[in-house]
Amino acid sequence: MIASPLGDRLYSVMYAMIRRGGAMAEVDTTTENEPMLGKRETVRLLVRLLKPYRWQAVATLLLLMSDVIGMLYIPTELSAMVNAAISRQGADLGVHGARMLVAAIAGSGGCIASYYMASRLAANVGRDLRMAVYKKSLGLSVADFSRIGTGSMITRTMGDANVVQQTLMMSFVMLAPAPVACVVAIALSFATDWQMGVVLLFVTVMMLVVTALAIMRATPIFMRMQELVDAMNTRLRESITGVRVIRAFGRQRMDRERLDTTFEGYARSAIRVNYVFTLADSLTFFLMNGVEVLITWVGANRVGALAMQIGSISALVNYAMIVMFMMMMAQFALLQIPRARACLARAVEVLDLEPRVKDAPDAEKHHRKLTARTDETREVVRLDHVSFRFDDADEDTLCDLTFALRRGETTAVIGNTGSGKSTIAKLLLRLFDVTDGAILVDGYDLRSLPQREARAHVAYVPQQAWLFSGTIADNLRHGAPDATDEELWHALDVAQATFVRELPDGLASRVSQGGKNFSGGQRQRLAIARALVRKADLYVFDDSFSALDFKTDAALRHALKGELTDAATLLIAQRVSTIRDASQIVVLEEGRVVGIGTHDELMETCDAYREIEESQTRGGGVDE
Ligand SMILES: Nc1ncnc2c1ncn2[C@@H]1O[C@H](COP(=O)(O)OP(=O)(O)O)[C@@H](O)[C@H]1O
Numbered sequence: 001m002i003a004s005p006l007g008d009r010l011y012s013v014m015y016a017m018i019r020r021g022g023a024m025a026e027v028d029t030t031t032e033n034e035p036m037l038g039k040r041e042t043v044r045l046l047v048r049l050l051k052p053y054r055w056q057a058v059a060t061l062l063l064l065m066s067d068v069i070g071m072l073y074i075p076t077e078l079s080a081m082v083n084a085a086i087s088r089q090g091a092d093l094g095v096h097g098a099r100m101l102v103a104a105i106a107g108s109g110g111c112i113a114s115y116y117m118a119s120r121l122a123a124n125v126g127r128d129l130r131m132a133v134y135k136k137s138l139g140l141s142v143a144d145f146s147r148i149g150t151g152s153m154i155t156r157t158m159g160d161a162n163v164v165q166q167t168l169m170m171s172f173v174m175l176a177p178a179p180v181a182c183v184v185a186i187a188l189s190f191a192t193d194w195q196m197g198v199v200l201l202f203v204t205v206m207m208l209v210v211t212a213l214a215i216m217r218a219t220p221i222f223m224r225m226q227e228l229v230d231a232m233n234t235r236l237r238e239s240i241t242g243v244r245v246i247r248a249f250g251r252q253r254m255d256r257e258r259l260d261t262t263f264e265g266y267a268r269s270a271i272r273v274n275y276v277f278t279l280a281d282s283l284t285f286f287l288m289n290g291v292e293v294l295i296t297w298v299g300a301n302r303v304g305a306l307a308m309q310i311g312s313i314s315a316l317v318n319y320a321m322i323v324m325f326m327m328m329m330a331q332f333a334l335l336q337i338p339r340a341r342a343c344l345a346r347a348v349e350v351l352d353l354e355p356r357v358k359d360a361p362d363a364e365k366h367h368r369k370l371t372a373r374t375d376e377t378r379e380v381v382r383l384d385h386v387s388f389r390f391d392d393a394d395e396d397t398l399c400d401l402t403f404a405l406r407r408g409e410t411t412a413v414i415g416n417t418g419s420g421k422s423t424i425a426k427l428l429l430r431l432f433d434v435t436d437g438a439i440l441v442d443g444y445d446l447r448s449l450p451q452r453e454a455r456a457h458v459a460y461v462p463q464q465a466w467l468f469s470g471t472i473a474d475n476l477r478h479g480a481p482d483a484t485d486e487e488l489w490h491a492l493d494v495a496q497a498t499f500v501r502e503l504p505d506g507l508a509s510r511v512s513q514g515g516k517n518f519s520g521g522q523r524q525r526l527a528i529a530r531a532l533v534r535k536a537d538l539y540v541f542d543d544s545f546s547a548l549d550f551k552t553d554a555a556l557r558h559a560l561k562g563e564l565t566d567a568a569t570l571l572i573a574q575r576v577s578t579i580r581d582a583s584q585i586v587v588l589e590e591g592r593v594v595g596i597g598t599h600d601e602l603m604e605t606c607d608a609y610r611e612i613e614e615s616q617t618r619g620g621g622v623d624e
């Protein structure tokens with residue numbers, strides 16, 4: 001008949017193609033499979049995320065309604081026009097035409113506006129979720145982080161939020177209009193003729209069945225593909241990072257076979273899921289054609305029986321096509337929902353995590369007292385019978401440590417690898433809380449101070465020097481944003497980082513992520529300079545000298561001596577030569593203090609220290 005819905009059908013075909021392509025592209029966001037949390041928390045989070053945008057959401061839905069109703073109203077008016085033309089009521093044609101124009105404008109206007117609003121809304125919610133997880137992660141302690149894993153944390157901030165964002169968008173523009181379209185189309189059909197209403201009801205139910213079957217078959221395959229993507233990611237990361245080891249041990253073939261199985265599994269699942277869709281789509285297209293025949297046939301009889309007019313047949317065919325098209329879209333959105341739920345649940349897991357290290361309620365009060373007192377005492381930090389045990393360890397890493405760090409003095413800690421030296425530094429920064437005893441800052445328990453303030457008094461050079469991507473100047477100003485260029489150059493000189501002067505761009509030289517474009521020793525010295533730029537009461541150098549040659553080590557120590565006269569210094573080292581001049585040396589053995597004193601005193605009294613010293617002078621200074 002007139003106005004065969006060819007356009008719509010072409011649209012659906014195109015859509016189905018996109019969707020089938022999408023079936024594979026959609027899944028490659030990394031999400032690890034973890035136990036799902038309760039439904040209630042997930043819904044609570046979604047409500048919390050949507051709450052600020054509730055009016056926007058309502059407006060979006062209203063605009064979508066306008067789109068759907070406009071879309072359905074056009075064929076209604078068109079058929080009325082045809083009926084009017086056949087019954088030769090020429091004057092009405094213009095009215096119908098005008099109404100169609102209004103419907104078209106309302107429909108496409110609603111469509112454009114609702115897509116725009118839905119994508120804005122989804123993007124805002126995605127940003128809020130990303131921000132919430134990120135902010136939370138900043139407040140988490142090292143222990144919390146290792147509970148979740150850094151990789152998973154990144155996935156949760158980026159990938160998961162993207163899935164939620166995408167699903168929200170799809171739920172709005174693809175899922176929400178479907179039921180409305182079905183109800184309105186059925187109602188319009190019944191209004192035309194009750195038999196045609198039954199036909200449309202039948203079409204809708206058939207499409208519901210096809211949709212339900214497709215979803216039921218495809219969802220588990222999708223979930224399985226998700227697991228396989230995770231497996232591929234893990235395996236690939238392992239093979240790529242470990243490629244030298246794999247080559248060195250001649251394991252290429254095994255590795256390839258291992259990857260092959262995973263790739264194969266993924267390919268098979270992808271084929272199966274596409275098979276399901278192909279079946280669902282061909283069934284839908286078959287239904288479309290069948291329905292057109294059915295409507296024309298039943299319609300012709302009804303027209304013959306004078307129950308309805310001939311022009312209405314094209315409207316009914318159009319209603320049926322719109323219903324089917326909407327249901328196909330809804331199918332796509334429905335498939336996304338289980339994944340989005342899993343992603344939301346993972347976000348909830350992070351957001352509900354109670355940080356291990358947190359500020360005491362009255363922390364700010366202590367801070368004020370602390371700033372009032374800081375300059376009076378010589379003792380900056382005192383460790384008072386400190387013991388510490390990691391969550392997952394069965395014995396104490398540090399046991400009953402007692403010593404003080406004083407202004408203008410260097411305290412050195414020496415001991416074998418694994419004796420707990422770095423752990424002391426981490427406790428001073430309150431990356432972990434002590435298990436027993438207390439760390440006293442100016443007489444106040446570290447745990448009673450605000451974390452930010454407690455750390456502001458410390459300049460720390462970690463054992464693994466980490467630089468941020470940016471310029472050298474950016475990195476040096478990390479702890480002191482207002483430092484002048486002169487101060488930066490001075491710190492670089494003290495840190496023996498003279499190589500910076502030879503770089504063509506000087507302070508503006510580029511640093512790649514992690515500082516990978518510098519050697520280990522250069523990175524170390526930049527990290528030392530970064531700490532020196534910052535004015536602090538306590539400087540902690542965690543094994544910062546081990547990557548330096550003896551001459552640079554000596555020059556650096558010499559330069560430091562004049563530099564840190566107002567502050568306490570904690571120097572963690574493995575070489576006796578590095579710490580020989582320290583005011584106080586703490587000898588650590590398996591987390592216990594086995595000697596405290598100056599070099600000379602320890603040479604007299606401490607067997608462990610003498611052994612270290614002798615092994616190093618004999619071996620010519622063993623180095624890690
Ligand atoms: N995050 C952690 N979880 C559990 N154990 C840890 C952790 N970090 C370090 N350890 C353990 O604590 C001990 C001391 O580590 P560390 O302080 O780094 O030693 P050092 O710096 O003296 O080489 C080691 O035995 C190490 O295995």
Ligand SMILES: [Mg+2]
Nearest residue numbers: 421422463543
């Ligand atoms: Mg260490």
